[in-house]
Amino acid sequence: MTSSTAPTSASIASSATAAPALHCVPIALDQRSYDIHIGPGLLDSAQSWQGLPKAACALIVSNEVVAPLYLERLRLQLAAHYRRVEFVQLPDGESHKDWASLNLVFDHLLAQAADRKTVLFALGGGVIGDMTGFAASIYMRGVPFVQVPTTLLAQVDSSVGGKTAINHPLGKNMIGAFYQPERVVADLDTLDTLPxxxxxxxxxxxxxxxxxxxxxxxxxxxxxxxxxxxxxxxxxxxxxxxxxxxxxxxxxxxxxxxxxxxxxxxxxxxxxxxxxxxxxxxxxxxxxxxxxxxxxxxxxxxxxxxxxxxxxxxxxxxxxxxxxxxxxxxxxxxxxxxxxxxxxxxxxxxxxxxxxxxxxxxxxxxxxxxxxxxxxxxxx
The missing domain is CATH 1.20.1090.10 (Dehydroquinate synthase-like - alpha domain)
Structure with a gap:
């Protein structure tokens, strides 16, 4: 198996010299298709959150590092679309990408009697995105979720394409599922706080x-x-x-x-x-x-x-x-x-x-x- 040639963009040279613009990159997967929104200021833009899945409740999943920076801004936007906006905080880091952390998400969903229309929002880097997506894929056999990546790695790779997983002591990302998000919102301003x-x-x-x-x-x-x-x-x-x-x-x-x-x-x-x-x-x-x-x-x-x-x-x-x-x-x-x-x-x-x-x-x-x-x- 080899790769064929990827489509090229219109102009590489000019793209990096123009002012940053808002971009929308579609993922074409028939009924599972969705858009990746890229640009500065997206977190605070009401337009970023139009057309989200309808539900009574949304759950933001984040960690102790990202939540103090961006949680309230996301919660404010989602409050216009959901009657309840819940939050669960996971420990930070790859070493916590495991069943114990995943169960914190399920504990909160079940304690709040979250139904199968509840929408999960992954606010963070690759670990948060992978775990939130995996939780969404198996809670009540599947609920919708949205990726809000806040690291460069997550914005260019892990938030896109529907790979979700947790680690096992014997192998990385060995327990997971293919499960596509409803949308990816990559706000470039979140990279300002990245170490x-x-x-x-x-x-x-x-x-x-x-x-x-x-x-x-x-x-x-x-x-x-x-x-x-x-x-x-x-x-x-x-x-x-x-x-x-x-x-x-x-x-x-x-x-x-x-x-x-x-x-x-x-x-x-x-x-x-x-x-x-x-x-x-x-x-x-x-x-x-x-x-x-x-x-x-x-x-x-x-x-x-x-x-x-x-x-x-x-x-x-x-x-x-x-x-x-x-x-x-x-x-x-x-x-x-x-x-x-x-x-x-x-x-x-x-x-x-x-x-x-x-x-x-x-x-x-x-x-x-x-x-x-x-x-x-x-x-x-």
Missing amino acids: QRELAAGLAEVIKYGPIADAEFLAWIEANLDALLARDKRALAYAVKRCCEIKAWVVGQDEREQGLRAILNFGHTFGHAIETGMGYGAWLHGEAVGCGMVLAADLSVRKGLMPPEFLPRLRRLIERAGLPVQAPRLGAERYLELMRVDKKAEAGEIRFVLIESLGRAGMHGAPDELVAAVLSDHCG
């Missing part, structure tokens, strides 16, 4: 879209990385829009990851092994993915798919973004053991998303010895 480490983690997911689907976008990222790191709104608006366009194109063709959608996991096979092996939360997801892309790029070169110069080019970009490029020393056998639990593995064979040409990716196996050699050269 720099979290911004860098989000840039890993931005970077991945270039090698897998759009060589021009990769060059644009290289040219505009300093602006992204400085949180230039014009650059961020274009990056979020372009990433969502590519993901919408992929998900529209392969919603349940039976083929093409797997290319979105470039760097993730190695990255998930790092996260699980180090303990959830020791490395941020984007940090692990950034490092994982370096390893996957090396494997792409060693298998003869890419020229040697691809590896230092990608490594240099990931390092400039403030992301680690040396993997932790877990030992080759431990890495291989963890990667055999990866969702893309087939009959115990580890499958990697590798780059076949700039803007094109595919699934490939690799001998354990070759993978071990890659790890040996990149574990610091």
Whole structure:
């Protein structure tokens, strides 16, 4: 399986120099279709919340970090649409992406006698979005939910496409469901309060879209990385829009990851092994993915798919973004053991998303010895 060419945008060069605008990227999934709204000021705009599912009650799910910043602003907007606007606060961090935290959502829903029309709103980053979506998928066999991502990683990737999950001690995101939101509202102003480490983690997911689907976008990222790191709104608006366009194109063709959608996991096979092996939360997801892309790029070169110069080019970009490029020393056998639990593995064979040409990716196996050699050269 390989990727075909993603549709290109009208003008990459001019998009980042124009003033930030409001964008709407559609996800075409027949009856499950929805829009991704992107731009500044969306949280406080009444237009962002028009046409929401009708219900008596809404439940905002957030965490102890994001809620003090944005909860009341979202609650104020939702109060115009729902008789009751409830709130449940979850602990922050990947280490809490588990059944115990998920049950806090169900405890609140059941205590409030929430019915099957209740709408859940995920206010936060990828962890909150994944858990809220999973809760929505199984409460009363499915209630509507809306993604309100407040991190760069969530805005460009995890809030889009309907993947929901919690972690298991033996594997990341191994318990979950495909369940699409009703809408995604990505307010770029929420990135102003994002810690720099979290911004860098989000840039890993931005970077991945270039090698897998759009060589021009990769060059644009290289040219505009300093602006992204400085949180230039014009650059961020274009990056979020372009990433969502590519993901919408992929998900529209392969919603349940039976083929093409797997290319979105470039760097993730190695990255998930790092996260699980180090303990959830020791490395941020984007940090692990950034490092994982370096390893996957090396494997792409060693298998003869890419020229040697691809590896230092990608490594240099990931390092400039403030992301680690040396993997932790877990030992080759431990890495291989963890990667055999990866969702893309087939009959115990580890499958990697590798780059076949700039803007094109595919699934490939690799001998354990070759993978071990890659790890040996990149574990610091």
